[in-house]
Amino acid sequence: MPPGAPWKMATLTLDRVSPATLADQIARHIEFAIAEGSLQSGGRLPSWRDLAGQLGVARGTVRAAYEKLIDRGLLIAAGAAGTRVAEHLPPTIVPPSSGGESLLPQDFHFRSTQALVFQMGVPAHDAFPATLWARLHRQAVQSTSLQTGYGDPRGLPELRSAVASHVAIARGIECSPEQIIVTTGFRGGLGIALRAIGATGRQAWVEDPGYPVTRYALELAGVHPVPVPVDGDGMIVARGRELAPRAALAVVTPGQQAPSGVALAEHRRQELLQWAESCGGWIVEDDYLAELHLAGRSPNALASGGGVERVIHVGTFSKTIAPMVGVGFLVAPLPLARRLIDVATWLGGPPNAALQLALSAFLSEGHYLRHLRRMRRLYGQRRQCLLDTLTRLGIETAVPAALSVMLPLPDDFDDRRLALEACAVDLGPAPLSPWFAADSPPRSGLLLAVANVRERNIEQDCRRLLTLISIPKGVSKEQV
Ligand SMILES: Cc1ncc(COP(=O)(O)O)c(C=O)c1O
Structure with a gap:
């Protein structure tokens, strides 16, 4: 200039x-x-x-x-x-x-401003209950500004009670508020769990493909991630047993596998629980989407049903409300509760009290359940609209994958470069290849999140995206 x-x-x-x-x-x-x-x-x-x-x-x-x-x-x-x-x-x-x-790490993409179309990991920008949230937060700031102490290191009692009631109804988890630890989202919960387990220097099963952040976090904590392949029934537990029978833990997304969206089948759930019981392993249940299940009722949590002693259930409000809220929780299984609480107390600390209080009002006044119902409906419509539009434009290989649509590309396609080019024109699809562990052949593709798809613009946005995908010689448009 x-x-x-x-x-x-x-x-x-x-x-x-x-x-x-x-x-x-x-x-x-x-x-x-x-x-x-x-x-x-x-x-x-x-x-x-x-x-x-x-x-x-x-x-x-x-x-x-x-x-x-x-x-x-x-x-x-x-x-x-x-x-x-x-x-x-x-x-x-x-x-x-x-x-x-x-x-900042290279793979950490953040935009504190408005989300891009197809951007993963953010809620619908036009459906965030901003006015209500601002009111609850303002009231919470006022009432907590008079408090000068430290408070309970597990989080505010009112929020822990609201979370315990919510997970009982919505996720089938029987627990007392004593077992709830309020965290700074999934990453905060995972950090506490890894320390409490004493996982440093040991192995951990991770899904392949799976959430890249989990792999990075484990490596940083000195834990060796062992990629275990995923099929249409979720993680192939028998393969995990072959690859690393004495792993300290397994991190899984049983509700809706990230990124494929498949639920962990009942027989796999049983195998996983048996593995943990038999060798004293721990299962970290990443319940990132909770009840945001677009087809029918969400399966109950792996930690549901009572008597489940080897599962550390980690919830987050990043997807169901917004990542900016920065709050999640962990349900401590009784045998590990004391240790998890020690770690949270001495090495952590809960998020800001006003945020916790606002969130507890959001849950206990019924706004959260209403919001989830609205979001499920909205995301379902948006996902269908995106799939219909892609079909109309001649793309028949796109498949629904939780809150996204997965668009496979020929395997030699550089999906990272494509995602960067898309970002330059204000489209935010995520490349699929980083979800694969380094030693497995990555599949190329794009993940198109549906949260910020707008029906009136979708055809134009899809056309803009498709013009960036220039198909190499010998690959027909039908293969894309
Ligand atoms: C698989 C998975 N787990 C957890 C999260 C949320 O993490 P956090 O609560 O740390 O924002 C995400 C967000 O994109 C995710 O995709």
Whole structure:
């Protein structure tokens, strides 16, 4: 960009049905551009009038967005010279230095702003109960601001009670609130479980294909992941027994396998529980989708039914509410409860009390069950709409996979590159190959999450995606 030339908002699209105001969306986009370095210190922004014209909004909306950022010290109003990015940015927004490497892991993709179409791991942006959540959170902040102590290291008693009642009804788990530990989502729960088991230096079965984050987390904790293949009935337990009979634990997604969406068949459940009983192994049940099951009732949790002593059930509100909430929980099996609570107490600590209180009101006032019912309906419609659209466009190989649609590609296709190209045009599909362990032949494909598919745009979005998929010679469109 030549010096002094105003920066262009080429990639900004506004969502007019979003609960976020247009001014907030513009402000967040500018903040993101500053943080990622495409808008640099001293860079000039377009005038209110120009930007308002470009975006089709009132001038006052752009002005409000600029003023928010001026108040936060990110922009400076320079009179006739227009509005510029501040020379000295607050520490929270320091842009990456030129040529410097980001310290974040390469595979961690985050966008605190609006989700992209097909982006995995985020709920429907237009259906988040933002007003209700803001009210509950505000009330919770007010009532917890008078509390100055540490509180129970397992989490607020009201939230633990609400979670225990919820998992009893919705997941068939018989437990007391004493066994609930509030965590910072699945990753927080897994960290506590690995330490409590004493898994460092030992082996852990993981699903192949399976959630890459689980593999990374195990490796980081000094645990050796052993990829166990998955078929239409879920993890092939007999293969796990052959590969690593004395593994310390198995991490599984029995409700809806990630990414295929298949449920662990009853005979496999029994085999897995028997393996754990017979060798003193532990099963970490990653119940990331909980009741978000789009066809019929979700199968009960592996930890359901009472008397299940080898399963550490880990729940999260990342999928059912939003990852930004950053809260999950763990149901401690009785033989390991004391140890899990020790780890949570001395090496952890629950999330922010106001968040926990807001969440407990969300659950106990019945909003959570209503929200889940709505989301199941909405995601079911969106998934069907996406499948119908792909079929209409001649793609017959796409298959439903939990809250996504899996689009297989020829195996020599570079799906990571394709996903990056899609991201550059504001589409967020995830590549399939990273879900395979390094030593198994990866399958190429794209995972298209359905949460943020909008019926009115879907055909256009699918067409845009399909134009990026140039089929190599010798592969017919039907194979894609
Ligand atoms: C298989 C699986 N487990 C767990 C999670 C949620 O993790 P967290 O609660 O740490 O956000 C996800 C989110 O994408 C997932 O795909």
